[in-house]
Amino acid sequence: DDQNVRTAIQMAIDKESIAQNIYAGLRTAANSVMPADMPYCDATVTTPDYDMTGAIALLEDSGWVDSDGDGIREKDGKVLSFTITYPRVYTTMWFSFSKVLWKNWVLRLKLTPLI
Numbered sequence: 001d002d003q004n005v006r007t008a009i010q011m012a013i014d015k016e017s018i019a020q021n022i023y024a025g026l027r028t029a030a031n032s033v034m035p036a037d038m039p040y041c042d043a044t045v046t047t048p049d050y051d052m053t054g055a056i057a058l059l060e061d062s063g064w065v066d067s068d069g070d071g072i073r074e075k076d077g078k079v080l081s082f083t084i085t086y087p088r089v090y091t092t093m094w095f096s097f098s099k100v101l102w103k104n105w106v107l108r109l110k111l112t113p114l115i
Contacts, residue, residue: 009107010047012050085114086112087113
């Protein structure tokens, strides 16, 4: 439960690249945690801008370092990782999304489709 890690993950998401490459420019970059047109959404709550250098600095400040040169961060013998579980009908979209999202990333991502 580390605020730096959560912020770093948000900073490592290139939202503009997702809008252009996954949605072929048909969508704008998502700059809030919920769509602005969603009922009762407070669109003034924003996410950090894309900043890979800043994301890495935050991770290092929290002790997550790439100790073996594989690009993945570790701390106290644990690999920085998380799992995204999604509906199986979106498998193609999630694999495309993950390639754009994690092109320069520093953690291990596991995609798990629901049956």
